[in-house]
Amino acid sequence: MMQPNKAVESRTLKELLRLNERRERISRLWAELRPAGEADRPRERSSSSFWVMVQKEIGDHLSSWRFGILMGIIVLACIGSIYSAATAIRSGGSAADGGVGDTFLFLKMYTLTSSALAVPSFSTFLSWLGPLIGATLGFDAVNSERNKGTLGRLLSQPIYRDDFIKAKFISALAMIAVVVFSLGLLVMGLGLFTIGYPPTPEEFARILIFLLIAVVYIGFWLCLSILFSIRFRQAATSALSSIAIWLFFTIFYSMIINMIDSATAVSQMASPEAQLRQMNLVLTLNRLSPTELFSETISTMLSPGVRALGPLTMDQLVGAIASPLSLGQSLLLIWPQLTGLLAATMICFGLSYVLFMRQEVRSRA
Template sequence: MVEKECGDHFRSWRFGILMAIIVLACIGSIYAAVTAIRSGDAAAKDASGTSDTFLFLKMYTLTSSSLAVPSFSTFLSWLGPLIGITLGFDAVNSERNKGTLGRLLSQPIYRDDFIKAKFVSALFVITVVVFSLGFLVMGLGLFTIGYPPTPEEFLRIIVFLLMAVIYIGFWLNLSILFSIRFRQAATSALSSIAIWLFFTIFYSMIINMIDSATAVAQTAAPETQLNHINFILTLNRISPTELFSETITTMLSPGVRSLGPLTMDQLVGAIASPLSLGQSLLLIWPQLTGLLAATIICFGLSYVLFMRQEVRSRV
């Protein structure tokens, strides 16, 4: 079943069109990064504080000051959810509307194998797409920079791509959940896109309004100001987009040493140097756990809802 579903995804027209758009965007971001590196404004456009020893990672985070093109990591955070939504919004309701779901489940197969095959096949396709794009950037970086990445840079890129798969897998599970809940594919697609737009655009606006409404005075006690900052950070981290943004910023920018407020006591004696891979993983472990938990919850809800649904053949 997984092999059949993977073949259907790879041969579909919508997958080809979506991949063409993503590859073009990827090439544009690579060109912008190469232009920034060659023009010498890499340090000015990179807010991570990394040194030239991590120049290879800048292929994924840099953009040129003369080109209005986002970086590769920004493109992946924007267009990645569309891949998951495209592969999952009609995973179940299309089979139901065509009348093939009842005939398929009447065969000697377990019902849960159907929903698991839908998820595994789509996740496999997402993994192939993400790693292909990531290695494309790596290959063009080898051609442009002229030297290979260090072992730590290579491992950071691999972890970044794995986190991108987890992030897109969340949107895949969410779209599959709506595909089970709604009978019309258009309704499930619009519901998934609405939630994606809410967390990508409107959620930050709401948090900014809450921040303005609950702002404390500058003369308030440091503990009060710190509690307010942590409260706003907690609200921001409800969004999976914010969690993914923090993880890729830390993995691709070794100079990032903290994802929250720092006090003067914490800064005294600190050495301004990039973090190791292990320290960066410890820093983003809560964000990565949150993304995994959200993905598992969506899959669990999809599984339970599908197992309890009545399946009838189309008359």
């Protein structure tokens, strides 16, 4: 009874020996065919798969219905704001700009609005609709792939895991940059027909910096929506979370700050130092909102007559010349706000990156 088992074992041992011999032959043959020094060379990261994913995501955004509908709404709002600004310029509304007059008339196309038309300016539209662009492009960036079962299959391919989340962010940010700069240049082109002369080099530089800041601001909301898409498995939950945060900072946050200001207000008979501390406290709390930071940056870049973003004392006003600031001085004035926007965007992206890299991804059958 034991002889058949011994025969089976000996046959199995012979097959294993043959397999080991074949593996050794294949390894020796591969070592001979491989170029010299390739064994010690570290494996380099290929960027081809990353850019393929970026191109694929851009194509998906361009072919989606929601992106087309959102672009239609934004273009209509942009045309309305251009018409309102042109009407205000024709009616002589450009003179009311803090003493600057018609020195920077071309910038009024982005900030001016007609009192006869209930249409906000282009910068106001961008501050309102910009977060919707970021939330629309990022609220289902990861959870849709997970729910469809394509995330596990994609990560099982010879690509790096962090390339996936970076491709999602880079492709959406590229689409945001294209949309913002296209609308901004559209306003500039229509402003040429309205005003009749091109912008000065300083005006052109201010407009480009304003559009770049708008891309950073919308990029913050994009990173926030991508973070929610990683945290929540349902796309509806991540979308509602992004919209809730946007509504909180746009509408309710200012109400909360006003209540805090009323509760901690000092009397009018208090010392100037106490009143100044109260104003600085309210200003600091307001600047915790990305919407307030963006509003201060665009008001400084598009209105050179703005010389300060905080409370001014009489000592600071004595001897001051009523003239617009140069481009360099305006950049120095908004540098803290711009740094805050960049920091908030990087923090949101860093949290998204760490959370995605630590998540378990399982392939669906």
